[in-house]
Amino acid sequence: MSRVAEAVVKLHHDSDYTCDPAMRGPVPLQKFFREVRVQHFSLGSLSQATIAQHLLTSGAVFRQDTVTDMLEDATPLAGLCFRLGTTAICYVREEDILPRRRFTAAHELGHALMHQLDMGRFLLDEAVDDDGRDTHQEIEKEANDFAAALLMPEIVLRRRAEELRTEHGTCPRQALSYRLASELLVSNEAMRYRLKNLGVGDE
């Protein structure tokens, strides 16, 4: 089992969650955050500077010198995972569309669960691509794979494809992708890539 698959299974176990394809609707990402005690926030104009301000004003960080260097960096970010001892706080860019915010949040949760040892104070993402564009860094690819596996469970995708084929005798990937993207609250691009990757649905 890959490290990503292990992390997803462990998260399901720790959250007392069983993925039941008979249940409809998006995966309860919020529950996962709650169960593993990782906080998440959406901030406007996300950058190290706005995150540092938030860390200070929310009381998550008490000493300003811990984040002084961050306060000076206003480079736009899509997401950031800030390590706090053995847990973390995840940030996503508020201006992104909701399915992308959700994917980024899952991506940052992946960092929080899999890459604690690889990060210093934080891991930042200037962009998080949910549509399968090449990601060269191994940990970024792992975080993307984690988000995809968590938000678009293979068992659900295969079940919906089977339902479509049983009901209508056909399962075009494009139609399946549209339907599943809205059900699971992810972008159509992310869903199309995931289906293609898993070989689910007809070309």
Add this chain to the structure above:
Amino acid sequence: MSDTISAFLRKYRATAVGNTPAQPNIPAAEDDAESDALQRTDRTVECGEADWAPQDVGMALPAPADTPQRFIDGSQTGQPVLCVRSRQGYPVALYLGEVGAVALRSEGRGFVREFAAVERVLSFVVDPFDWAEIESFARDLMNRPELRLRVLPANWPQDAHNPFDYEVLRNQARNRCVQEMESLERLAFAQDRSVTALVDGNIDRVATTPKAHEALIVGVVKTHSTNNLHSQGWQTLLQLEREQRTPVFRLTTGGTTSTTKISVATWFLKLAGTTRLAPNWGYVRVEIPWVQFTARGADRFRLVDELSRWLIQARCTTQSYGRMPVSLDPIVRAEDALKPLFTPPVVLVNRLYRTAGLFRGHES
């Protein structure tokens, strides 16, 4: 479970709204704007632009393999039922509806329903809300047996449009329902691609990559929102007598999704015409995939004439049907086969209001 639904609606100050008439200044649908921007027209396919003139279609019918046998149509019903105020104050319309598609196949002198699907949806612009709240709201709406509503996240309006304008957000929600209906039409089309299919509307609603030697796809477009003709073309169109067509021209569009691109051979065909009809009424635009048109070589214009004759014969002749002059009998029958599958809107609205702890009566 319904606590999540009513909690969300309470938090965002939901008020019941009715299906009020659309107000002025509704922006054009984004998809239309996108398609228009990407459209390319070649009006020299059959003759030079200056030589455009009405063409008689002849009496010959297409060969059986080219005769439409499957008829695809979609429909959506719905209305805004609730208005919630986002944290920023945007009046977000929640559009409750059903989307459906049907495929009929001609058998002998009748039709058989081969495909029918109807789904319940709640469409709205979700971006102003917290993802965690929408996640639980959407899950509960889907798993309530009496609702089974799938949330459709509608697109955030383009920058030029004011998100404080209720009409803008209502229009986005409705457009998303139409997209979902088109997705079901694609499914209906994909079920059987072995015979010639006729689609009510543009071909790209159902097929984005037609192949030259696959069964023919014919699109019949009744509404004409874009200007594809030159001055001589418009004069030709307005001169058409019943059972005449314009020369064939080529349209290449960006399609209804940004990733698709389709090129079609197309022509206007006058299905009906009497002295009492307005000059812009009674014609349809017919399209077939460009690759399928050119694959016919020297016979390509004969195919156009034969299909035109078939369409004239398939014209709806029910005088009581309002759009009779531009409607085809098989498509009217497809609509009739789909409509009974829809739940009366009032039933759906009442179920949602009851679940949400709202009472009907003050929304009209």
